[in-house]
Amino acid sequence: MKAIRIHNYGGPEVLKYEDAPRPEPQAGEVLVRVHAAGVNPIDWKVREGYMKDFWPHKFPFILGWDLSGVVEELGRGVSRFKISDEVYSLPDPTRNGAYADYIVVRESELALKPKPLHHPRAAAVPLAALTAWQSLFDTAQLQPGQRVLIHAGSGGVGHFAVQLAKWKGAYVFATASTKNQDLLRKLGVDEPIDYTQQRFEDIARKIDIVLDTLGDETQERSWSVLKKGGVLVSLVQPPSEEKAKKLGVRAALLGAQPNGAQLAEIAKIIDSGKLTPVINRILPLSEARRAHELSQSGHTQGKIALRVKNGDGTLKGKQS
Ligand SMILES: NC(=O)c1ccc[n+]([C@@H]2O[C@H](COP(=O)([O-])OP(=O)(O)OC[C@H]3O[C@@H](n4cnc5c(N)ncnc54)[C@H](OP(=O)(O)O)[C@@H]3O)[C@@H](O)[C@H]2O)c1
Numbered sequence: 277m278k279a280i281r282i283h284n285y286g287g288p289e290v291l292k293y294e295d296a297p298r299p300e301p302q303a304g305e306v307l308v309r310v311h312a313a314g315v316n317p318i319d320w321k322v323r324e325g326y327m328k329d330f331w332p333h334k335f336p337f338i339l340g341w342d343l344s345g346v347v348e349e350l351g352r353g354v355s356r357f358k359i360s361d362e363v364y365s366l367p368d369p370t371r372n373g374a375y376a377d378y379i380v381v382r383e384s385e386l387a388l389k390p391k392p393l394h395h396p397r398a399a400a401v402p403l404a405a406l407t408a409w410q411s412l413f414d415t416a417q418l419q420p421g422q423r424v425l426i427h428a429g430s431g432g433v434g435h436f437a438v439q440l441a442k443w444k445g446a447y448v449f450a451t452a453s454t455k456n457q458d459l460l461r462k463l464g465v466d467e468p469i470d471y472t473q474q475r476f477e478d479i480a481r482k483i484d485i486v487l488d489t490l491g492d493e494t495q496e497r498s499w500s501v502l503k504k505g506g507v508l509v510s511l512v513q514p515p516s517e518e519k520a521k522k523l524g525v526r527a528a529l530l531g532a533q534p535n536g537a538q539l540a541e542i543a544k545i546i547d548s549g550k551l552t553p554v555i556n557r558i559l560p561l562s563e564a565r566r567a568h569e570l571s572q573s574g575h576t577q578g579k580i581a582l583r584v585k586n587g588d589g590t591l592k593g594k595q596s
Pocket of ligand 1 (some may be wrong): 575
């Protein structure tokens with residue numbers, strides 16, 4: 277099969293479009309013909325070697341931990357899926373990824389893909405939407421009527437977090453630059469904040485939940501907007517336990533986990549029209565380098581996806 281692999285850590289030039297062995301499903305696993313792979317910042321972070329002390333990848337390995345495709349073969353004991361099912365997944369990021377014609381995924385990491393989305397749009401959902409879901413619902417236990425501040429509301433995770441928080445009945449503040457203010461409004465943000473013109477702490481006050489997608493100064497300044505009993509969830513940098521205790525708030529670092537059952541819930545919300553991925557660009561798999569450069573800019577609007585199987589998502593922006 278064809279795949280994008282890396283043989284060493286480095287810049288986008290280490291991404292090699294080449295032949296790789298087709299994997300075989302073991303018991304409890306499913307072989308999926310990948311039609312599209314989503315691109316996330318973790319892809320270039322792994323490529324650069326930032327995760328090498330945490331995840332035991334062995335060279336050469338395949339990047340990309342977001343996919344939509346079709347079930348090709350079932351391992352022993354798989355009962356919830358059948359051949360030809362259209363599925364999507366955040367697969368285990370410690371194993372080979374989805375920038376490839378085929379991937380082996382555990383049954384527990386799969387769900388049927390949302391019906392209204394073609395594969396490249398569906399592939400843009402799992403990692404970012406699960407991150408938003410697990411941050412807001414599992415970790416922060418978001419309740420209707422609560423006030424939520426989402427940093428980078430126009431980004432991959434942020435645009436799902438905004439929509440999921442609104443779906444749950446929250447009052448939502450979100451930050452982005454001037455060019456993304458219209459998008460924030462369209463997504464349903466109650467109080468969009470232009471971080472190039474305004475200080476978020478002047479607008480967002482008495483917040484129950486902060487979703488920190490940026491760390492550093494943004495995280496440091498976010499403590500002051502939380503009300504007592506509030507929660508700061510960071511995706512990027514462990515928040516200080518000491519500071520949280522002193523302020524009477526809770527703080528957590530989230531690491532998104534594969535979860536097929538939650539993906540099935542997310543698919544239902546997408547099917548109902550209450551959640552939609554924003555797709556910035558769909559590129560062919562062979563242009564993974566370009567996709568990484570765009571992601572690494574830190575200013576992607578919504579998501580980037582890679583078309584793996586020809587004929588999928590060639591009509592830019594069109595749903596089918
Ligand atoms: N821990 C986990 O499990 C986990 C899971 C997913 C993601 N992450 C991490 O979380 C971070 C966000 O991921 P992502 O996929 O959402 O990234 P992304 O899509 O690359 O985020 C890009 C967005 O960030 C906005 N942005 C940039 N600087 C900003 C600022 N100072 N204030 C407000 N918004 C700003 C940009 O808007 P403008 O262009 O308008 O500035 C852009 O829309 C990444 O570091 C990623 O690795 C962690």
